[in-house]
Amino acid sequence: MGGGMAISLSGWIERRVIQPEKTSQPEPLISDQVLNGLTLRLAACHHLAVDLPTVLTWLQRQLPATYTAIEGSCLCLALRMSQAHSLTLVTPSGITLTVDQATAMEAALTTRYRRTDDLVNGSREIPSQRQLPCWPHPLYAQQLTLDKKAEAWLLLPGEWPQNPFFEPLRRAFMEGLKICLAHHQHLEQAVEEERRDYAAGLHDTIAQELGYLRLRTSRLEKACRQLAPELETLASDIHLQTQRTYRQTRELITTARLTLEDDSLHLGLVRTVEEFEQLSGLVFELDNRAQPEGLSRQTAIQVLLIVREALSNSVRHSHASHVRIQLFPQVKGELLVRVDDNGQGIISEDAGSGSFGLGIMHERAQKIGGDLHVGSLSSGGTRVELIVTDDR
The missing domain is CATH 3.30.450 (Beta-Lactamase)
Incomplete structure (x- = not known):
């Protein structure tokens, strides 16, 4: 300590x-x-x-x-x-x-x-x-x-x-x-260490096996399309479920590994932007005007995970070249978190529960009493907007 x-x-x-015993004094x-x-x-x-x-x-x-x-x-x-x-x-x-x-x-x-x-x-x-x-x-x-x-x-x-x-x-x-x-600090450190061990175990076992199955079921789907069309639907469903399970496992690993250095949401966002810049060719812009002490640690972690999922969707699906992350303080201690990209926008049916990534973001927002909205911008691109209350 x-x-x-x-x-x-x-x-x-x-x-x-x-x-030692004290000398006699008034009580x-x-x-x-x-x-x-x-x-x-x-x-x-x-x-x-x-x-x-x-x-x-x-x-x-x-x-x-x-x-x-x-x-x-x-x-x-x-x-x-x-x-x-x-x-x-x-x-x-x-x-x-x-x-x-x-x-x-x-x-x-x-x-x-x-x-x-x-x-x-x-x-x-x-x-x-x-x-x-x-x-x-x-x-x-x-x-x-x-x-x-x-x-x-x-x-x-x-x-x-x-x-x-x-x-x-x-x-x-x-x-x-x-x-x-x-x-309490000792307990938090012990929990974080256990989570990291848990994440390492998932990564070294289940995640690798699911990664292999994901590749093999993809090949099976293509083979059925060419050689056995009557099995294509079944093979496609197996591949889709394998992919979904793989992503869920990766999400668990990311959640278990994620920590906030010095309990700073801003520093976590900076590290996230640096990570995604290295993994993609997109340009990322961070505009954080929020109070540095506005959210509890657990709420800040959920906000960071929602931002990460939004960035992941922009990189993998939107065909965007630029992503902007903004945080603005609102009235009554609320915080507005906004992620915009200049991609192709979001298909309406994807905004519902059918998209695993969007479903994860909605679940995380509910955990912290937040209000999440996802939709297309009139100028093109996608906007993810989260409003969360200061819960200190």
Whole structure:
């Protein structure tokens, strides 16, 4: 793991076990047992946006009554995961922010509490307290240092940070979230490695056998046309199904192998254009005006696969000489992805479910809640257009 993700659950437990006994001091407002329980609960979260409200509710119950007596006083977290464009605001279970409150909190954090890139000499950001609009009490935000792919802020009512218990609480949140993120990153890496092994196995066995059958059934179809016309229809159907199965297998291999370097859709598109330029004589143009952090990783991968399939169709079927890929941000966080070529256009019946490539694109669009349209341009050529919503 990188430096930002070096913390581990075993290391955290070891530090807790070997920590020497402290001299007698006044009893803290939050005990070490509660703080350790908080760290463990955060580390065990499977899905932060789903599990965090329960953790915050549990912690809220452990706090001294003087800190929860004021109506509207509660612990909140603001998260930005995997270079997301927007924040996720998390509150204890049963507490719901109004639209005005959520909007005000997000605006304040994105304008004033960004990453500490502008800090001098690596000094820690000095916490600030401010009255947020539409919030009944002063709210205090402290950034939690996690890693380069995630940000978090601990949001507290204004009276809390003046108490000595705040710094241990901040550290407990930070350690628990770091362990959780490190675990999730490890799982993602393990899944990707397994997918690559799976793709290699498919390529070395089934794909090669199907490739051989595809060639042989093509020859069988031609032979039947000349020598046994009554068998031509059967041979043609066998060849078509073999071809389809071969393409499906190649699609599985491509999907399993595909990764996004640095979780960047733009970089994936650049690599795709370079790949297709080497495999064909077409000219490709990429015009990406979208926000670099607009889509989740899984959605970005599906968008990239749809673009790849559209480019593949342009290369193999359209008789085009030029292909343009465009990405434009739309209202309400939507993204428009458009692939145009200057080929012969698309035959109307091919736009339905009969075309395997088009069917694959429609299935991928449905997986991410996207809207896909394929058709011919009035000037000639084919347009593939996908509208997908920012799902951060």
